[in-house]
Amino acid sequence: MSTDPGQTTPDPEDEHLRAETARRLERAMGELGTAAVARMEERLSWFRAMSAEDRSWVGLVAQSAVAAFVDWFKDPNRGRPAITVEVYGTAPRELTRSVSLQQTVEMVRLVVDTAEARVGELAAPGGEQQLREAMLRYTREVAFSTAKVYARAAEARGAWDARLEALVVDALLHGDGEEGLATWGTALSWSHSPVIVVAGYRPEAQPETTLMDEVRRLARRQGHDVLAGMQGERLIVVLGVNAKVQGAEDPLRVAGTLAGAYAPGPIVVGPPVPDLHSAASSARVAVSGLRAAVAWPDAPRPVLAQDLLPERALAGEDSAGQELVREVYLPLRSAGSPLLETLTVYLEHASSLEATARMLFVHPNTVRYRLGRIADLTGYAPTDGRGSFALRVAVALGRLSGQETTG
Missing domain, CATH: 3.30.70.2730 (Alpha-Beta Plaits)
Structure with missing residues (x-):
């Protein structure tokens, strides 16, 4: 009968040591989890500052890590341990927001240190090295799996944030969901x-x-x-x-x-x-x-x-038209007829000081003075192309609105 050259035959002595160590680990499993949580309470300030609910979840993760290790140690031929499900499957996803990746690494290190400190009593006589090597491999797998858990959480968080952002923007534009x-x-x-x-x-x-x-x-x-x-x-x-x-x-x-x-x-x-x-x-x-x-x-x-x-007023935005009337037309009306009359004539005569002065029978300096007052009063300068356009629209809207003098 031929033997597959890629398959190693288990050493009976190693199997015996492993079985005995596994029995010892099973007996000490609850004690190890409790000791790990106590050690976190003692050494990790962030753990002490957590809410009771989150501390209980972290403790459950620590207990699960010990239990998953023991279960995997019994049968190393299972291949790569399914750390993600066995260790983190019991904890809510929100825990990844309460505990950072760095804090999780600290927690795992303390759990492993707690077990390593007791290798002498946990391992069967002669099986100490076997247990340490298994712990080393398991710790590596936990590190990889932890990174995956946080990467998936970050990805899900990013997708959720994007959906929530779109919802907020839509609510702002439509005036919904203000509460x-x-x-x-x-x-x-x-x-x-x-x-x-x-x-x-x-x-x-x-x-x-x-x-x-x-x-x-x-x-x-x-x-x-x-x-x-x-x-x-x-x-x-x-x-x-x-x-x-x-x-x-x-x-x-x-x-x-x-x-x-x-x-x-x-x-x-x-x-x-x-x-x-x-x-x-x-x-x-x-x-x-x-x-x-x-x-x-x-x-x-x-x-x-x-x-x-x-432009907004011309495009039909009522509030823009009302603002122009309120902030430009009404102040001009309230200031007295010379300002509004001067502006009207000035705009109708191609912004010419001389032509405006002739129409009003005043000196050009008087026209210049009144235009300066209009600019101070409204924030729009009649002598500026953009300002004259805004003033023309405001005056037209004011007259269409039928607003009366408020002063």
């Missing part, structure tokens, strides 16, 4: 304020996962909290601004760090709001500004949604 925003923000470790929303278009050729990773990398490199989501062809990013970053007080500068992630074209920044719960208003304004930005081809990139008020 849950604080809870969602906590789940995503949201901690910074103020909050701004940045809207632009996604690059067509770039896969969504790659794009989202790039956005998060750019934002987190500056220390900002970030949520990102796709809305059709639009890329919406919500930023919790890290106030310690240089330039954090300037929304355009903050948004500019993300410009490389967007497709060519407009990037619109919503107004800063104090927290995530209030971000729906910033999101709606940013998206409205993005729709209207086509009317201002030479707009800066990025541009504030506030700077797109005239």
Whole structure:
């Protein structure tokens, strides 16, 4: 009868020693697990600081590690031990959030040290080396399996975070789920304020996962909290601004760090709001500004949604039109007829000081003075092309609205 040259015949003496050591290990199994937990309590400050529930789960993992080792030691021909299931299968997935990979390695090392310190009494006489070698191999397998557990947890966490981010962004845009925003923000470790929303278009050729990773990398490199989501062809990013970053007080500068992630074209920044719960208003304004930005081809990139008020109003955004009337037209009406009349004549006569002065029978310096007051009062300079456009739209909307003088 031929013997397979790749198959080794077990040494009867080794098998005898292994069987005797296995019996001793079985008898000491509960004691070893308890001793390992006691040693963790004594040496690991992070373990002592954990909640009672999490400590009990860690203790169960330690007990399972001992039991799995004993079970595997009985029959080394089983091949590679199924550490993942046998050791970690009883613990909840949330434990990987309470215990870091480094802490798990410390825990495993203490469990092994506890058993190694008692090799003399646990091993059958003459089987000490056999037991130590088995412990060494088992420890290596635990290390590999632990890394896999945490890698899978990180992957699942990343996928969950991405889904939750998309849900939050969708809720912000549609004004739904405002009560849950604080809870969602906590789940995503949201901690910074103020909050701004940045809207632009996604690059067509770039896969969504790659794009989202790039956005998060750019934002987190500056220390900002970030949520990102796709809305059709639009890329919406919500930023919790890290106030310690240089330039954090300037929304355009903050948004500019993300410009490389967007497709060519407009990037619109919503107004800063104090927290995530209030971000729906910033999101709606940013998206409205993005729709209207086509009317201002030479707009800066990025541009504030506030700077797109005239375009947003012309595009049908009622709140933008109301703001222009409230912040521009009504103050001019309240200031008295000379300012509004001067502005109207100035705009109708191609922004000519001389022509306006002749129509009003005043000196050009008087016209110049009134235009300066208009700029101070409204924030828009009639002598500037962009300012004159905004003022023209505001005056037209004010007259259409039928607003009366409030002063």
